Amino acid sequence: MKIKPGKYLFSKIECRDYDILVPFSCRKTGSCCSVYMPRIPYEHLEILAKYLGLPTDEVIADYQLHYGKKLKGQSVRCPFLDNHNLCQIYHHSLRPWVCYLFPFSYDGEAIQSCPAQVEHRHLLDCLVAGEKEYDVYDSSFCPNLDLRPIPEERWLTILKRFQSVPSLPEMAVTFAAFNEPELMREGKAMYRSWEWI
Numbered sequence: 001m002k003i004k005p006g007k008y009l010f011s012k013i014e015c016r017d018y019d020i021l022v023p024f025s026c027r028k029t030g031s032c033c034s035v036y037m038p039r040i041p042y043e044h045l046e047i048l049a050k051y052l053g054l055p056t057d058e059v060i061a062d063y064q065l066h067y068g069k070k071l072k073g074q075s076v077r078c079p080f081l082d083n084h085n086l087c088q089i090y091h092h093s094l095r096p097w098v099c100y101l102f103p104f105s106y107d108g109e110a111i112q113s114c115p116a117q118v119e120h121r122h123l124l125d126c127l128v129a130g131e132k133e134y135d136v137y138d139s140s141f142c143p144n145l146d147l148r149p150i151p152e153e154r155w156l157t158i159l160k161r162f163q164s165v166p167s168l169p170e171m172a173v174t175f176a177a178f179n180e181p182e183l184m185r186e187g188k189a190m191y192r193s194w195e196w197i
Contacts, residue, residue, distance in 0.1 A: 009026070009100075010024055011124055011138050013131075015133065016132070018151060018154065019147045022127065029085060031113040033080070036102075046059075047094055051089065052089070062079045119166075122165055123165045126161045127158065127161050155180065
């Protein structure tokens with residue numbers, strides 16, 4: 001199976017003879033956006049203002065105020081984060097690339113406060129337990145996007161490791177769709193999953 005770069009957030013575990021694809025599922029807590037603010041070009045701000053139905057001048061002024069505080073070393077909340085900690089531009093194509101790739105694109109306080117990243121790291125640790133040779137890559141830098149199927153005799157062990165970590169049910173469905181040996185061989189994995197970003 002070959003995956004399309006930039007379409008999914010995942011970690012890829014390259015074992016000696018097979019690969020394990022581990023989806024990342026954002027919990028939309030807003031914890032990352034509460035401590036990190038991306039650089040957004042003014043022409044994008046104009047388009048985003050129209051998308052949100054807000055006056056362009058107001059959006060630009062608010063962004064400049066927040067970004068100015070960031071440049072002074074202050075921890076600022078992204079101005080596109082609403083009162084319910086949801087990103088107002090999450091589904092817009094001009095959402096900054098660094099936001100799409102979070103948490104793989106960032107380090108620091110935002111990573112430590114991201115419950116999805118903590119779970120993801122724990123899941124990776126469980127999946128590599130007992131593996132003698134492996135490398136782990138994330139979706140922002142994965143040198144080889146061709147996946148080698150998990151041998152059927154290893155699948156149940158890997159699935160039990162996955163199930164030992166509490167996760168969202170839809171993540172379990174996607175994990176199985178990406179990795180179940182029969183599905184990978186038939187090339188169905190990508191069609192049974194959804195986009196996380």
